[in-house]
Amino acid sequence: MSELSTQLVVETVDLTKVYDGNKVVDGLNLRVEEGDIFGFLGPNGAGKTTTILMLLGLTEPTSGMAYIYGYNSTREPLKVKRISGYVPERIGFYEDLTASYNLAYTARLNGLSEELVRKRVGESLGVVGLSAVADQMVGTFSRGMKQRLAIADLLVKTPKVAFLDEPTSGIDPEGVNQMLELIAGIAREQRMTVILSSHQLHHVQRICNRVGIMVKGRMVVEGLLDQMGREAFGGGQFSIEVQLTEITSGIIDRIKQVDGVVGVDRSGDLLLINCLEDLRPQIAKAVVDSGGSLVEMKIQSYALEDIYMKYLTEA
Amino acid sequence: MQGLITIFWKELADHFTSWRFIILFAIVFIAGLITTYVAAQSIRETVIETQFCFLRLFTTGAPFSFLFFVVVLVPIVGIILGFDAINSEKNSGTLSRLLSQPVYRDAVINGKFLAGVVTIAVMLTGIVMLVAGMGLRMIGVPPSSEEVIRLIVFLALSIVYGAFWLGLAMLFSVFFHRVATSAMAAIATWIFFFLFMLVFADQPISRIFPLNLFGEAVTVLLVPGVRTLGAIAPSASAWMIPSPLSLGQSLLIVWPHLVSIIVLMVVCFAISYIKFMREEIRST
Numbered sequence: 347m348s349e350l351s352t353q354l355v356v357e358t359v360d361l362t363k364v365y366d367g368n369k370v371v372d373g374l375n376l377r378v379e380e381g382d383i384f385g386f387l388g389p390n391g392a393g394k395t396t397t398i399l400m401l402l403g404l405t406e407p408t409s410g411m412a413y414i415y416g417y418n419s420t421r422e423p424l425k426v427k428r429i430s431g432y433v434p435e436r437i438g439f440y441e442d443l444t445a446s447y448n449l450a451y452t453a454r455l456n457g458l459s460e461e462l463v464r465k466r467v468g469e470s471l472g473v474v475g476l477s478a479v480a481d482q483m484v485g486t487f488s489r490g491m492k493q494r495l496a497i498a499d500l501l502v503k504t505p506k507v508a509f510l511d512e513p514t515s516g517i518d519p520e521g522v523n524q525m526l527e528l529i530a531g532i533a534r535e536q537r538m539t540v541i542l543s544s545h546q547l548h549h550v551q552r553i554c555n556r557v558g559i560m561v562k563g564r565m566v567v568e569g570l571l572d573q574m575g576r577e578a579f580g581g582g583q584f585s586i587e588v589q590l591t592e593i594t595s596g597i598i599d600r601i602k603q604v605d606g607v608v609g610v611d612r613s614g615d616l617l618l619i620n621c622l623e624d625l626r627p628q629i630a631k632a633v634v635d636s637g638g639s640l641v642e643m644k645i646q647s648y649a650l651e652d653i654y655m656k657y658l659t660e661a
Numbered sequence: 662m663q664g665l666i667t668i669f670w671k672e673l674a675d676h677f678t679s680w681r682f683i684i685l686f687a688i689v690f691i692a693g694l695i696t697t698y699v700a701a702q703s704i705r706e707t708v709i710e711t712q713f714c715f716l717r718l719f720t721t722g723a724p725f726s727f728l729f730f731v732v733v734l735v736p737i738v739g740i741i742l743g744f745d746a747i748n749s750e751k752n753s754g755t756l757s758r759l760l761s762q763p764v765y766r767d768a769v770i771n772g773k774f775l776a777g778v779v780t781i782a783v784m785l786t787g788i789v790m791l792v793a794g795m796g797l798r799m800i801g802v803p804p805s806s807e808e809v810i811r812l813i814v815f816l817a818l819s820i821v822y823g824a825f826w827l828g829l830a831m832l833f834s835v836f837f838h839r840v841a842t843s844a845m846a847a848i849a850t851w852i853f854f855f856l857f858m859l860v861f862a863d864q865p866i867s868r869i870f871p872l873n874l875f876g877e878a879v880t881v882l883l884v885p886g887v888r889t890l891g892a893i894a895p896s897a898s899a900w901m902i903p904s905p906l907s908l909g910q911s912l913l914i915v916w917p918h919l920v921s922i923i924v925l926m927v928v929c930f931a932i933s934y935i936k937f938m939r940e941e942i943r944s945t
Contacts, residue, residue, distance in 0.1 A: 365943075396943075402761055404942040424763050432761035438754025440675075454667040455762040499758070 353380045353415070355507050355539045356401060361410035363396050363563075370396045372563035373410070378507075378541060378556070383533055385554030386543040387654065393563040394543040395435060398509045402432055414507060428456070431505035435512040437496045441485035445476060445495055448484055453502045470501035474528065490521040497528055507539040514549045526553050547654050559657050566657045584624055588617040589642040590633065600636040604628045664764025668772030669779075676780040681741055689734055689788055696727040697792045701799035712905060715804040716811060716883050718796035727792060728883060731785075731819055732876045733855065738784065739826025740847040742777045746770075747834045747937060748843055757942050770937045774824075774831060774930060781823035789816055807908055814912070815882045821922055822875045826851070828929030835933040835940075868918075871925055878918035881911050890914060 356378035363371040371393040378384045388394050399405040401412045403423030412419040414426045439448045446467050453463040471477045474494040479487070487495065493513060500508050513529065514522045530553040533540045544550050550557060551571070558568035590597065598610055598617070606625050611618040619629060626643055633640050676682050700722040704714065719727045747770070750756040760766060789812065797803065804812070829850065833843035854872045861867035868874060881887050885905035906914075 399757075399942055404757065404760055406941065424765070427761055428763040430761075432758070434754060434757045434761075436754040438750075438756070438758055440755060441753065451667070451671055452758075452762060455664055455759070455764055457663045457763070503762075 354378070354413075355380050355382070355415060356384075356541065357413045358397070358401070359411040359413075361397065361400060361412055362408050363393070363400060363405065364408040365396075369563050371400070371407075374560075374563070374565055376558065376565060376568070378539060380539055381537060382556050383530065383540045383542065383554045385550030385557040386541055386560065387545065387547060387550055387557060388543075388560035389545055389658065392545075392560045394560055395511055397560075398432070398511055398541070398543065402426060402430060402509065429506045431500040431503050431508040433496045433500055433508070433510045433513055435515065437492050439484040439487075439492060439495060442483055444481050445484055445487070445498075446471065446480040448495070449499055449502045452499050456503050466502045466504075470498040473501055473532070474498045490517045490525075493517060493521075493525060494528070497525075497532070501532065501536075504536060505538065507541070508533075510540065510542045512544055513542065514544060514546065522549060529553060559654060561658060584621050584645060586619040586621060586626060586629060587642075587644040588619060588629065588633065588640070589615060590617065591615075591639045591641060593617065594636075594638065597633055597636045597638045600632045601629055604632050664762070664768040665772050665775075668764070668768055669776050672773050672776035673779060676742060676776060682780065685738055685741055686784060689730075689738065689784060690791070692730045692734060693727060693788045693792050694795065696722045696725060696730055697795050698799070700726065701796055704800055713805075713808060713885055714800065714802045715793075715796065715808045716885070718792065718800065719812075719815075720880070720883050728876075728879055731879070732858075732872060735781070735785070735819055735823045736826040736851045736854075736872070738781055739777070739823045739828075740830040740844075740851060742780055743773075743827040743830030743834065744844045744847045745834055745840045746773045746777070746831045747933075748838055749834075749840050751838070752840065760942060766938055767934065770831070770835075770934055774827065777827045777831075778820065778824045781827065782820045785816060785819050785823065810908060811882050811885070811911075815879055818875070818878060818882070818919060818922065821919075821926055822871070825871060825922060825926035825929060828926050828933065832929050832933040832936075835936045871922065874918050874921055874925075878915040878922070881915045881918075885911060887911075887914075 354377055356376060358374050358376045361371055361374040361376070362369065374393075374397060376397070386394050386397075396405065400407045401414060401419050403412075403419040403426050406420055414430055417425045417429075419426050439445075440451075443451075449467045449470060450463050453466055458466065468477070468480075471480050474497050476491065476494055476498060479491070484492065484495065496513075500510075510529065514525055517525065526549060529540060529542065532538060533553075542550060542554060554571070556568070556570055559566050593612060593615060598612065601607060601610055601617070601619060604621075604625055605628070606622045607619055607629075608622065609620040611620075619625075624645060626645060630640060630643065697718055700718050700720075703721055704717055722729075747756070750759065750769075756769075759769060793804070793812070826847075830843070830847045833846045834840075837843040837846060854870050857867060857870050858872040858876065861870075861873070868877070877890055881890065885908075886903075888901060888906060912919075
């Protein structure tokens with residue numbers, strides 16, 4: 347996709363929020379393009395939620411601007427709210443009302459006709475697998491069910507952009523997987539741009555194509571996942587450890603010629619090869635071709651975790 | 662407008678299906694019936710006063726008249742309908758979800774206030790009609806047109822009075838984060854004013870308190886024989902004619918009271934409105 351064909355869904359310009367003298371969000375410049383699933387990462391208290399609240403026009407920025415589809419979040423909050431959905435971290439439903447009533451309320455607040463309200467509520471509950479409990483009080487729901495109901499709440503509205511604040515917190519691992527697949531599936535089907543905040547990397551890693559890491563109100567790094575790896579480690583994302591019976595400079599030279607190898611280091615009888623992708627077959631072939639004999643080969647990929655930890659400790 | 666109407670209907674439905682409303686209605690209903698029964702009994706036993714016999718249903722009774730119950734119970738109705746209006750939504754996390762929908766923020770507080778006022782209106786109208794109907798059966802004297810008008814004015818004033826207490830309770834619900842605190846604050850205010858009403862009943866200073874204001878106003882409205890509320894020199898009182906006042910004259914006496922109660926209600930609602938509109942949704 348070229349720059350021209352993609353539209354900016356979210357844009358912030360030097361967005362700053364000061365609470366009691368503390369800069370919670372500090373000159374944030376964020377850009378999210380249409381169709382992205384943007385992982386908004388950072389430790390607790392990094393200012394992720396505050397940023398989302400400012401984008402939705404629920405909190406006023408101290409300075410700077412926030413735009414969604416070109417609408418100013420502070421001056422045109424209603425237009426922004428019409429096209430964006432929000433799932434807060436502390437999901438709240440009217441506990442003494444039924445699941446379908448809660449969703450119907452959201453639909454009516456969005457001005458849908460009664461016919462459409464019924465249709466959308468039924469469909470949304472079906473998508474998240476809660477049709478069977480549609481007429482149960484939300485108070486009887488488990489946390490995982492409430493989280494799925496929150497996704498249904500989003501579907502009822504069918505926004506163009508969705509903000510999910512810690513959608514995976516407090517549910518069991520299997521629930522997390524289901525939730526992430528649900529979100530990714532909806533984003534794909536509805537062609538919805540998703541901004542997903544989390545402090546848990548491996549959740550974000552699974553479905554996001556772009557990631558931004560926010561620490562103490564600042565975005566320390568932002569970009570596509572594989573790019574981030576390269577920037578953070580000054581090299582490839584994979585590290586292959588090769589053990590040989592004997593190491594000769596011929597073998598090293600031969601390996602260096604393999605496409606995608608960034609660097610080769612020698613330590614004892616081990617070779618540490620840094621490369622952009624999993625090149626084990628090519629490297630094995632190179633070793634054999636240059637007359638070496640392979641004892642063992644191990645691969646390690648840098649997970650986002652390492653990248654994340656690196657930025658966290660640097661910040 | 663769409664948002665306001667949706668919120669209004671949802672809140673109204675919440676009120677009418679909630680246990681607190683059913684309990685409240687039962688209490689007001691029973692109080693109304695008992696006082697009317699007692700009043701009707703005493704009217705039948707004692708006097709057959711031709712004028713304003715019907716209104717006496719509402720004002721006589723020992724130890725308490727229907728009027729007294731309205732003065733004391735309507736605040737409770739207002740408080741119970743409004744004490745958790747805003748902070749319960751904050752605590753349960755529904756407020757941020759609600760405000761992320763395309764509705765103006767004031768639609769939330771306006772819708773809640775309107776729904777509360779309509780609930781109070783339905784409750785009070787219902788109970789006044791019941792009392793009137795039961796009284797009609799028991800004493801067999803139909804109300805005159807003036808009595809009907811006086812009753813309607815009384816009803817309207819009672820609704821405004823209830824709206825004032827609703828506004829006050831909502832004010833506390835905007836200011837206090839915890840539901841228990843706002844409930845306590847509202848009840849404490851009510852008790853304070855109630856005690857003041859009993860202690861300073863005849864002092865002019867008592868007129869700055871809502872219970873006294875309302876009590877005096879409705880007394881003048883429903884007891885046409887009340888000619889004045891202030892102190893009268895004995896020399897002047899000798900000239901007063903012991904006959905009931907006309908409706909216009911009664912209204913003239915309570916006009917300041919009416920305005921004061923309306924102002925109190927508006928002020929309470931305005932403060933909570935402004936505070937709610939300026940409040941920020943925070944992440945914590």
